[in-house]
Amino acid sequence: MTATSYRTTLCGDLRPGHVGQRVTLGGWVHRSRDLGGLVFLDLRDRAGMVQVKVDPAVADAATVQVAEKVGVESVVLVEGDVVARPADGVNPELATGAIEVLARSLRVVGPAATPVLPVARGKGTPLPAEELRLRHRYLDLRRPELQQNLLLRHRLLQATRRYLSDRAFLELETPILTKPTPEGARDFLVPSRVHPGEFYALPQSPQIYKQLFMVCGFDRYFQVARCFRDEDLRADRQPEFTQIDIEASFVRQDDILALAEGLVQHLWAEAGIAVPTPFRRMTYAAAMEHYGCDRPDLRYGLEIADATAAFAPLDFGVTRAALAAGGRVRGIVVPGGAAWSRKQVDELEALAKGAGAGGLLRLKRVGSEYEGPVARFLDDAARAALALPDGSLWLGVAGPDRASSPALDRVRQECAARLGLADPARREFLVVVDFPMFERDPDTGALAAVHHPFTSPNPDDYAARPDDPASWRAVAYDVVLNGTELGGGSIRTSDPAVQSRMFALLGIGDVAEQERRFGFLLEGLRAGAPPHGGIAFGFDRIAMLLAGAPSLRDVIAFPKTTAARALFEGAPSTVPPEDLEALHVRVAAEPPGR
RNA sequence: GGGGGCGUAGCUCAGUUUGGUUAGAGCACUCGACUGUCACUCGAGAGGUCGCGGGUUCGAGCCCCGUCGCUCCCGCCA
Numbered sequence: 001m002t003a004t005s006y007r008t009t010l011c012g013d014l015r016p017g018h019v020g021q022r023v024t025l026g027g028w029v030h031r032s033r034d035l036g037g038l039v040f041l042d043l044r045d046r047a048g049m050v051q052v053k054v055d056p057a058v059a060d061a062a063t064v065q066v067a068e069k070v071g072v073e074s075v076v077l078v079e080g081d082v083v084a085r086p087a088d089g090v091n092p093e094l095a096t097g098a099i100e101v102l103a104r105s106l107r108v109v110g111p112a113a114t115p116v117l118p119v120a121r122g123k124g125t126p127l128p129a130e131e132l133r134l135r136h137r138y139l140d141l142r143r144p145e146l147q148q149n150l151l152l153r154h155r156l157l158q159a160t161r162r163y164l165s166d167r168a169f170l171e172l173e174t175p176i177l178t179k180p181t182p183e184g185a186r187d188f189l190v191p192s193r194v195h196p197g198e199f200y201a202l203p204q205s206p207q208i209y210k211q212l213f214m215v216c217g218f219d220r221y222f223q224v225a226r227c228f229r230d231e232d233l234r235a236d237r238q239p240e241f242t243q244i245d246i247e248a249s250f251v252r253q254d255d256i257l258a259l260a261e262g263l264v265q266h267l268w269a270e271a272g273i274a275v276p277t278p279f280r281r282m283t284y285a286a287a288m289e290h291y292g293c294d295r296p297d298l299r300y301g302l303e304i305a306d307a308t309a310a311f312a313p314l315d316f317g318v319t320r321a322a323l324a325a326g327g328r329v330r331g332i333v334v335p336g337g338a339a340w341s342r343k344q345v346d347e348l349e350a351l352a353k354g355a356g357a358g359g360l361l362r363l364k365r366v367g368s369e370y371e372g373p374v375a376r377f378l379d380d381a382a383r384a385a386l387a388l389p390d391g392s393l394w395l396g397v398a399g400p401d402r403a404s405s406p407a408l409d410r411v412r413q414e415c416a417a418r419l420g421l422a423d424p425a426r427r428e429f430l431v432v433v434d435f436p437m438f439e440r441d442p443d444t445g446a447l448a449a450v451h452h453p454f455t456s457p458n459p460d461d462y463a464a465r466p467d468d469p470a471s472w473r474a475v476a477y478d479v480v481l482n483g484t485e486l487g488g489g490s491i492r493t494s495d496p497a498v499q500s501r502m503f504a505l506l507g508i509g510d511v512a513e514q515e516r517r518f519g520f521l522l523e524g525l526r527a528g529a530p531p532h533g534g535i536a537f538g539f540d541r542i543a544m545l546l547a548g549a550p551s552l553r554d555v556i557a558f559p560k561t562t563a564a565r566a567l568f569e570g571a572p573s574t575v576p577p578e579d580l581e582a583l584h585v586r587v588a589a590e591p592p593g594r
Numbered sequence: 595g596g597g598g599g600c601g602u603a604g605c606u607c608a609g610u611u612u613g614g615u616u617a618g619a620g621c622a623c624u625c626g627a628c629u630g631u632c633a634c635u636c637g638a639g640a641g642g643u644c645g646c647g648g649g650u651u652c653g654a655g656c657c658c659c660g661u662c663g664c665u666c667c668c669g670c671c672a
Contacts (some may be wrong), residue, residue, distance in 0.1 A: 035635090036628035051632065069637040072622090089630055097632090114623060116604055122621080122633035128605055131664045184672040204672085215597085232595090452672045506672095563667065 002047075005274060005405040006077060008293055012048020014096045018543060020080040023101060025050070026076045026109070028142065029070055029524055031120045039067040042076060042120075046147055050096040052078050063106045074140070075110030078103050079559055130489035130553070134567040150556045151545040152271065156543055157224060158549045159270040160244055163263055169220040169246070171440040174209035176202060176226070184452070185229035188239075194205075202228035202240075207454060208521050210247040214532035221247045224539065232563040233552045236541060240560070246489070247534030253475055253491055257431055259481055260487065260535050266428065269418075272544040277427040279479070287432050288401070294410030294435070297483030298428035300421035302332045302412045304405075310385035314375040318361065322398035322553055329398045331361065332408060334415050336359075337393025338364040338371075345393070348411050352397060359408035360394035363388065412482075422482070430480040434458070437474040438505070446507060452477040453502050455523070456533075462498075469505050475533070486542060489535030496525035 002010050007026040009018070018168065030042040032048055037534055039054040054067040080103040091097035117128045120140045126135065133140040142148060142238060148230060180187045180201035187201035202211075205227050213221045225245040233239065244263070248256065261277040268275040279296070287294050290303045304404040311319040311329045319329050334340075349360035363378075364371040374396075378386075388394050397404035436446040437457045449455065451474055454468055458473040465471050476490035493499045501523060503514045515522065543555040552558040560566055580587065 031632075033631045033634050034628085035631060038629040040634085042632070051631085055629080057629090086630070089632090091632055094632080114604070115657050118622065121605095125621080125633080126606060129601085129664070130600095132605080134664090174616080181672090185670080207672095229671060232669085234671090235666070237671070354648075449672050455672095558602060561663090563663080565663095567664090 010047035011043045011045045011328060013052040013100070014050050014082055014099055016098050019099060021082050021275055022379065023080065023082055023570050025052075025080075025091070025101065026075065027078075028112075028119075029074050029076060031072060032067070034068055038439050039064065041067060041070070041076075042214060043076070043146075044142075048144075051091070051094070051100040051101050051576035052080065053100050053107075054106060056466070059103050059105065060525065063103060064218050066106050066108060067103070069112060070106075070108055071112055073115045073139070074108050074159045075112070077107045077109055079105045110332030117573075119143060120400075130491050131561070131567065134553070134559070134561060136243070137568040141442075145555065148296060149543070149549055150557060152547050153543045153555055155270050156267055156539070156546065159267055160222075160224065160263065160539075163266045163529075164222045164246070167220070167259070167544050169222040170218055171223060172208040172213055172218065172221050173223060174203065174225065176497040178203045178209075181277075185231050186435055188228045191583040204229050205243060206245055206453065208518075208536060210245060211454065211521065211529075211532065212524045214247055214249045215527060215529045217530075219249045219530075221245075221534075225536075226459055234545070234559065235553075237566050238552055240572045241552075242539040244537040244539050245534070246536065247532060249530040249532045250532070251491070251533055253433070253477060253533070256491070256535050257477060260537075261431075262428075262490075263537070264479065264486065267542060268427075268546070273427070274426065275429065276392070281433060282432040284436065284473075285430055285434065288405050292405035292407070292412065293483075295415070295478060295480040295485050296430070296431055297416070297422060297485055298430055299423055299426045300416045300484055302334065302415055302421070302456065303414070304330050304332055304408050307331050307386060307394075310382040311398070314377050314379065314382055315373070318359070319398045321398075322358075327399040328360070328401065328404065329396055330401075330404050330408060331394050331396030332412055332415070333388060334393040334419070335389065335397060336391055336419065337415070338366050338391045340393060345395075348395060348414060351410045351414055352395075352407040354411040355407040356403040357397045358399055359397075360396075360407075361398060363394040363396075365390055365392055365394075394465065403551065420501070427481070432478045433475045433476075435476040435478070437461075437472040437476075438468075438470055440470060447505050449502075449506060450474060451488065453488050453506055454492045454499070456493045456498075457502075466560070477535075479535075479537070481584050484539070484541065484545070487535055489533065491531070491533035494531050496522050496529075499525055536570065543556065552582050 006024070009022045011025050011027045014023070025043055027043040027045040030044040032042070033040040037056060041052040041054065042049050043052050049344070054064055056064050076100060080101040082099055083102050085098060085100050095427055117132055117136050117139045119139055153247070165171065177190060178202040180189065180199065181204060185204055187204065190200040190202065192198045192200060206223060206225050210221050210223070223245045225243045226240060227243050228240050230239060246259070248259070258278070261279055265275045265277050284294055287296050306328060307330060308323065312323060322329065345362050352360040362372045362375050363374045363386070367390060370383065384393060397407045411527045436450050437455065439450050440446065441448060447469060455474045455476050458483055461472040474490060476488065478488040479486045493502060500511070500514060503518065508514055508517065540552050540555060544552050547555050549555050558566060558568055
């Protein structure tokens with residue numbers, strides 16, 4: 001299937017079964033070993049590598065001369081015979097290691113300049129600096145590791161399409177040039193030439209379009225959607241990224257979650273990993289209570305427990321003040337933590353403070369002794385209530401949950417890292433449900449959507465407490481693996497009146513303003529909308545996890561740096577003044593001279 | 595926007611602590627030798643804007659100030 005008029009076989013596909021065949025190969029010279037008569041070339045293509053042997057007894061003089069001179073990374077065509085290697089010449093590290101190709105002729109069709117980065121690296125040799133790898137991406141992507149990553153990415157994409165298409169989902173496309181959205185991340189803007197002063201935005205997600213597909217009656221939609229957000233980058237965040245975007249009609253939460261679990265199972269299976277379903281479910285409230293975050297890593301315990309009852313009666317200023325202010329005392333028990341030094345625990349306190357806690361309460365139990373600043377305040381009842389095992393360390397935060405949860409989350413994660421509790425081979429999938437509908441801006445008190453403005457509030461909450469939106473749960477859910485969010489979604493508001501109220505709660509009370517910004521959605525909902533909902537998965541992140549790659553950049557062919565530059569192509573770049581003029585754009589700040 | 599780390603040969607790094615002769619090593623590269631290597635081996639050679647700019651000093655890879663790039667993190671990312 002990969003045979004062409006140039007070649008018969010891929011290098012990496014050759015096996016002992018090919019012995020005796022005359023083959024023609026095309027590939028890149030990975031390495032060469034000139035023994036001064038015999039020349040060995042490792043020839044590489046996307047399937048792998050095979051050893052080519054050039055023997056003056058078989059090949060003509062010209063071929064021998066070419067073999068001696070050809071530089072690494074040059075593209076050559078080899079015609080020769082597949083032969084078994086001598087018993088003591090087998091290379092067990094190579095899939096093709098039992099055979100080699102005895103060359104009859106060798107031709108360089110794409111001579112390579114000396115590569116500025118090595119493609120063939122010795123074992124244990126460090127990678128070149130990432131800046132150079134990105135600048136010379138055409139070389140870096142020749143590395144078998146990155147080729148494997150992108151090959152896996154391809155397979156995951158195909159598996160996604162197969163899975164969803166088999167379940168009657170239609171792959172429908174949505175515009176890349178679209179309308180700026182007022183909420184969420186910063187938009188990438190594209191000036192309009194035809195309409196002076198007006199701009200398109202690149203989509204942060206195809207959210208409204210996919211809901212309109214439901215309004216149209218397409219019933220089940222998916223897309224491998226490119227999304228764009230103009231925010232600062234991280235190792236696991238690129239300005240342009242790929243989502244598996246899904247929406248379906250006449251569904252409830254459980255319909256979407258069952259589909260999502262099946263898709264995850266299917267994708268992990270494509271990577272050779274069996275994943276049992278359904279996934280564990282946990283409410284947002286329970287996740288925050290026991291783990292302090294909405295995407296807990298369940299590979300280890302160290303669960304947060306309420307210790308308010310133990311501290312309430314004590315004459316201890318720190319906890320007394322916190323409780324009087326309506327807060328609680330919560331903490332985790334770290335087995336073996338009593339052995340940690342003052343400095344080690346101080347480092348944990350710094351993390352807790354960084355996450356918003358006033359401080360970190362600490363209590364060690366060694367034998368029957370209790371140590372630490374808290375110890376002398378404890379009475380027998382408090383000791384009994386804490387039930388601290390011998391040799392362990394209790395770390396607590398007194399205060400409101402909004403401070404203690406993130407602080408204990410941070411401390412819990414650091415303790416787990418120190419103790420090596422997170423088994424990298426384990427996979428703890430989790431579905432978090434019942435997210436709050438809104439969160440308050442701590443400064444302004446304004447409501448903001450936790451998921452997005454199109455999410456349906458929990459119907460019971462909406463009916464029971466119509467005037468207390470801050471207490472509403474949303475019909476929104478996340479899929480989490482080992483503390484990483486894989487995807488999230490919600491059931492949407494399909495009632496235009498409810499949607500309009502949501503906008504009002506989010507500060508867009510003016511009906512005309514609503515129509516201007518979201519008219520195309522509201523009109524659609526008024527035209528007869530089925531109940532609908534969906535989910536979106538971060539595809540790059542999934543590919544990264546399944547490839548075992550440390551960075552998103554290792555599963556994206558041409559990624560951006562953390563400064564949002566494309567080093568290979570050289571984007572972004574300045575443009576000629578006449579181009580700007582045509583777009584009716586004037587640049588206020590000239591870029592630094594380069 | 596803020597903080598940490600890094601920047602010396604094509605690549606990976608040492609040298610910076612304590613400023614002082616001609617800035618080193620491995621790999622890659624060039625030339626030569628070698629018929630079973632597979633990170634071949636051996637010999638010889640070439641290769642430097644010490645990121646960039648300024649300052650201190652008799653003298654700066656090394657000290658100071660600024661700046662650029664990469665990276666990790668905080669803010670940000672509905």
